[in-house]
Each structure stands twice: as C-alpha cells, then as structure tokens.
Amino acid sequence: MNKYLAKLTEWHKQGFITPQQLQQILDYESAQPSSPSIIRGFIFLGVCVTAMGMISLIAANWMEIPDILKLLCDFLVLSFIAVEAMRYYSHPQPLRYDALLLGFLLLVMASIGLIAQIYHTYGKFYFAILFWSAMTLPIIFSARHRLNTFIWVGLTLGALMCWVVTPDRGFLTRVPQDIVLLGSLMITTLGCVGLGQFLARWECSRIFAEGFKIWAPYYGLLVVLLVDNGFQAKSILSDFYNSPFGSIYLIIAGLTLFGIYTQEKFSDGQKYLLMLMIVVFSLLPLISLSPINLRFTSALCTIVLFMFAALYYGSRDRIDWFNFFIVLIGLRFFMVYLQVIGSLATTGVGLVISGLVLIALTSFWAKNRNQLQLWVKRRLQ
Amino acid sequence: MTTQFSRPWLILGFIIPILCLTLLTLNHHWQRMHGTTVTLPVKGYDPRNLLAGHYVIYRVDYGMVVSCITPQRAVMCLNHNKDNKWQGALLKEGVDPTLTRCAAFIKGTCNANLFTADIERFYIPERFAAQLDKAVRGDQGQVVLKVSPSGKAVVTDLLIEGRSWRDYVSS
Numbered sequence: 001m002n003k004y005l006a007k008l009t010e011w012h013k014q015g016f017i018t019p020q021q022l023q024q025i026l027d028y029e030s031a032q033p034s035s036p037s038i039i040r041g042f043i044f045l046g047v048c049v050t051a052m053g054m055i056s057l058i059a060a061n062w063m064e065i066p067d068i069l070k071l072l073c074d075f076l077v078l079s080f081i082a083v084e085a086m087r088y089y090s091h092p093q094p095l096r097y098d099a100l101l102l103g104f105l106l107l108v109m110a111s112i113g114l115i116a117q118i119y120h121t122y123g124k125f126y127f128a129i130l131f132w133s134a135m136t137l138p139i140i141f142s143a144r145h146r147l148n149t150f151i152w153v154g155l156t157l158g159a160l161m162c163w164v165v166t167p168d169r170g171f172l173t174r175v176p177q178d179i180v181l182l183g184s185l186m187i188t189t190l191g192c193v194g195l196g197q198f199l200a201r202w203e204c205s206r207i208f209a210e211g212f213k214i215w216a217p218y219y220g221l222l223v224v225l226l227v228d229n230g231f232q233a234k235s236i237l238s239d240f241y242n243s244p245f246g247s248i249y250l251i252i253a254g255l256t257l258f259g260i261y262t263q264e265k266f267s268d269g270q271k272y273l274l275m276l277m278i279v280v281f282s283l284l285p286l287i288s289l290s291p292i293n294l295r296f297t298s299a300l301c302t303i304v305l306f307m308f309a310a311l312y313y314g315s316r317d318r319i320d321w322f323n324f325f326i327v328l329i330g331l332r333f334f335m336v337y338l339q340v341i342g343s344l345a346t347t348g349v350g351l352v353i354s355g356l357v358l359i360a361l362t363s364f365w366a367k368n369r370n371q372l373q374l375w376v377k378r379r380l381q
Numbered sequence: 382m383t384t385q386f387s388r389p390w391l392i393l394g395f396i397i398p399i400l401c402l403t404l405l406t407l408n409h410h411w412q413r414m415h416g417t418t419v420t421l422p423v424k425g426y427d428p429r430n431l432l433a434g435h436y437v438i439y440r441v442d443y444g445m446v447v448s449c450i451t452p453q454r455a456v457m458c459l460n461h462n463k464d465n466k467w468q469g470a471l472l473k474e475g476v477d478p479t480l481t482r483c484a485a486f487i488k489g490t491c492n493a494n495l496f497t498a499d500i501e502r503f504y505i506p507e508r509f510a511a512q513l514d515k516a517v518r519g520d521q522g523q524v525v526l527k528v529s530p531s532g533k534a535v536v537t538d539l540l541i542e543g544r545s546w547r548d549y550v551s552s
Contacts, residue, residue, distance in 0.1 A: 141386070
C-alpha cells in the first residue's frame with residue numbers, strides 16, 4: 001500500500017485524479033484484507049524447517065533404520081502426496097495441485113536415488129532422469145502451471161543431450177565431437193519448436209507444449225552463439241549434413257515447417273518469418289562454405305537470426321524476449337564494430353568513439369523501443 | 382482454463398510412477414535373494430559426500446588383466462580357480478555367455494582396460510568413512526555380489542578382512 005501512496009499523492013497533485021477518486025481508491029485498498037504473503041512465507045518457512053529436521057533425523061539414524069522401513073516410508077509419502085494431489089485437482093486454486101504435483105515429481109526422483117542407495121546400484125545419472133521422465137510423462141499432462149512442464153522438459157532434454165554427447169556413445173563414436181554437440185543442440189531446438197507447435201493444437205497438452213516453447217529460444221541461442229564464437233574449426237561443421245544428425249535434423253525441420261505452415265494461430269507474416277528463421281538456422285553449419293569472409297558471414301547470420309527472433313516475439317507481444325533479442329543485436333553490432341576497428345579500439349580516441357557509439361545505440365533504443373515493437377506488431381499481425 | 386483429466390486417467394498417471402518404482406524395488410530385491418553369490422576382491426577408494434553419508438568407489442579385481450581401448454559392451458565369465466576363488470575371463474563381443482562354460486557371468490562395459498558393471502559403488506555411513514577407507518586402501522576389501530542368470534549383478538555386502546563391514550566397524 002505504501003508504495004502506491006506516493007504515486008497516488010503525485011497523481012493527485014498533477015490533477016490526474018480528483019480528491020474523491022483518491023479517497024475512493026484509499027478506502028477500497030484499506031478495506032482489502034492484508035496481504036497473506038507474510039503468513040504464507042512463515043508457513044513455508046515452518047514447513048522447510050520441519051522437513052529439514054526430519055531429513056536430519058533420518059540422516060543421523062540412517063544406518064539404524066532398516067531398509068524395508070526406509071522404502072515403506074518413501075512409498076507411503078509418495079502415495080500420500082499422490083492422493084492429496086488428486087484431491088486438489090478440481091480445486092478452484094490450481095496452484096495447490098501444481099505444488100503437490102511438483103512435490104510428487106521431485107519425490108519420484110528422490111525415490112530412484114533411495115532405491116539405488118539401498119541396493120547399491122548406480123548408473124549414469126541421465127539414465128535415471130530418463131527413467132523418471134518416462135514414468136512421469138502421463139501425469140505431466142495434467143499440470144496447469146508452466147513451472148512443472150518447464151522442469152520436466154528441461155531435465156528430459158538435458159538428460160537426452162548428456163546421453164548423446166557422452167564420450168562412450170556407441171554408434172556415434174566416429175562422428176566428430178563438435179558435430180555431435182551441434183547436431184544434438186540443433187535437433188533439440190527444432191524439436192522444441194516443432195513439439196511446442198504440435199502439442200499446442202490440443203487443449204489437454206497446451207501447458208505441456210509451453211514447456212517446449214520456453215526452452216526453444218534458449219537452445220537456439222546456444223547454437224547461434226556456439227557457431228558464431230564457440231567452435232574453433234568451423235569447416236568441420238560443414239560435414240553436419242553428411243552425419244546421422246543431418247538426416248534426423250532435416251526430417252524434423254520438414255515436419256516443423258509443415259506444422260508452422262498449417263498452424264492457424266499464426267498470421268501469414270508470422271508463419272513466413274518463422275519458416276525463414278528455420279531456413280537460416282539450418283544454414284548455420286554451412287557458413288564455412290560462404291564465398292565471403294567467414295567472420296562477416298558468421299556475424300551476419302547471427303544478426304539476421306536475432307532480428308527474426310525479435311520480430312517474431314515483438315509480433316507475439318512477448319516484450320521481454322523482443323527487448324532481449326534487440327539488445328543482443330546491439331551487442332553483436334558493437335562486437336562487429338570492435339572487430340572492424342581492431343587495435344584502434346584500445347587507443348584513447350578509439351575508446352572515446354566506442355563509448356559514444358554505445359551511448360548512441362542505447363539512447364536510440366531507449367527512445368524508440370515502444371514504437372518499434374508496435375510497428376512490428378502492426379506489420380506482422 | 383485447461384481441459385480436466387478424467388478421474389481414472391489422473392489416478393493412472395499417479396499410479397504408473399509408484400508402480401514402476403515398486404517393480405524396480407522388487408526386481409532388485411528378487412536379485413538379492415536369488416542368483417549366484419560371487420565374492421570378489423576390490424581395490425581403490427574414493428569417498429563422496431551424500432545426504433546419508435558416503436559411498437565407496439572401487440575397482441573390482443577379476444583376477445585377470447582386462448584389455449580394451451574403445452568403449453564396448455563386454456561379458457565377464459566367472460569360474461572357480463584351483464584355490465576355489467572366483468576367476469574372470471573377458472568374453473569377446475558377440476560371444477554368447479550361456480553357451481560357454483561360465484559358473485556365472487556379468488554383463489558390463491569395457492573401456493580403457495577397465496571392466497565395469499555398475500557394481501563399483503557401495504554406500505556407507507559417514508562416521509565410518511575413515512575406518513573403512515583405511516581398510517579398503519590396505520586391499521582388505523571384498524564385495525559380495527548376487528549375479529542373476531541373465532548377467533545382471535547387484536552388490537549385497539562389503540567385506541573387510543572377510544567380515545561384513547557392519548561387524549568390522551562394530552568390533
């Protein structure tokens with residue numbers, strides 16, 4: 001309330017609101033029940049302390065507790081959370097169900113660890129996560145909050161990536177490590193885009209689709225940054241389409257392009273923009289074949305992809321991502337500028353000019369970002 | 382508003398993970414109860430922090446020199462030697478262990494002259510770490526395994542000087 005009071009007083013002084021309106025707002029706000037966030041915070045703290053105490057007790061007496069009792073307790077808690085979650089599924093506040101679902105998901109993972117500890121088994125951690133993903137796949141469709149699907153998709157994709165890029169990856173041992181890394185990242189990016197679009201077609205999997213949609217720009221960004229600056233020998237990457245990854249990628253790209261083309265929720269402008277972005281993205285491994293300077297091609301591809309991403313998010317009213325990609329474009333331009341003037345940048349004059357360029361770019365952006373976003377939205381919707 | 386899951390689907394969604402974990406536990410338990418008991422010496426020690434204490438990482442001594450460079454699936458064929466101790470023999474890739482004369486066999490991976498079968502870890506309480514560290518470093522450790530007819534091995538006990546680690550630390 002206090003944080004709004006100063007603003008209200010200021011608006012009253014400026015004549016934006018009448019004294020009656022000011023009083024009405026103050027009366028309304030003071031009649032509201034006090035924010036329960038503090039109470040919730042203390043309850044949460046109490047739960048955490050109790051849980052820590054229980055964990056400490058179990059840990060301190062770990063050896064004395066019979067294995068069967070440990071397992072029994074684990075399964076009882078797991079079943080209890082499942083029953084409670086089912087009870088709250090139809091509750092008007094979906095957050096309760098999602099909190100219980102998150103607890104269930106985490107406890108399933110902890111149970112895998114407990115069983116491994118009791119029976120002294122172990123394997124690669126990513127196999128444990130993939131086992132967890134497979135078991136919890138049906139129930140994740142019931143999530144109503146993005147956090148659960150975000151965690152599930154993130155962990156599953158991370159485990160799959162680790163499995164593919166691990167050194168003893170069997171049939172892929174002959175493929176260069178750079179191509180394995182690039183291939184798995186590119187397939188994951190496009191897989192996220194494709195599955196995000198595909199699953200969003202049904203209401204029951206809409207929240208699940210959100211999980212993929214959230215991860216897509218992160219993986220895409222990683223690919224662009226790696227190709228732009230990460231890989232030492234970019235010429236190796238041109239073999240990408242001769243590797244098994246290339247064929248898989250092309251199939252996924254084809255399906256994703258078809259999915260976007262037939263997506264009714266997109267305007268024509270958004271469709272073509274996304275499709276163009278996928279085409280440029282697919283050309284990234286081939287940048288070393290460019291007849292012009294490799295550094296220039298690399299920077300050009302990065303800026304073009306960031307620009308497409310900014311335009312797409314701008315047209316979808318995702319201001320946060322729109323701003324983020326515009327800032328990245330600015331930074332990449334600044335890097336190009338530093339590359340062009342080379343060692344001159346370290347001289348006094350060079351530093352002054354660089355600083356002024358940075359200030360000018362930032363000021364331009366700060367003044368025009370709202371108009372720019374509106375313009376993008378109007379053009380593409 | 383999202384689509385509501387029907388009650389049976391929701392129940393099924395929650396039951397599947399619990400059922401899978403139960404089956405996993407029963408499978409491990411069955412293996413522990415059945416299968417051939419194999420005792421093999423262990424070497425090396427690497428304590429790691431864990432919520433409930435530490436675990437020991439060791440190398441199982443199969444009584445032979447393992448030779449492989451690139452990662453590959455492998456099978457360790459086990460038989461008793463003249464001293465009535467278990468002796469391993471690494472079977473080549475593709476050889477069916479059920480057709481060879483093996484009293485027991487363990488399926489695993491061979492890489493960098495090392496055969497591993499996900500049995501190279503044993504969980505111990507933190508307070509006994511130093512004591513067991515000293516014992517295992519002195520090559521006094523052995524692991525007791527239960528090996529299933531399909532070649533899956535599980536660790537059931539860690540022996541120090543021929544005694545279970547629990548007896549060893551309490552004496």
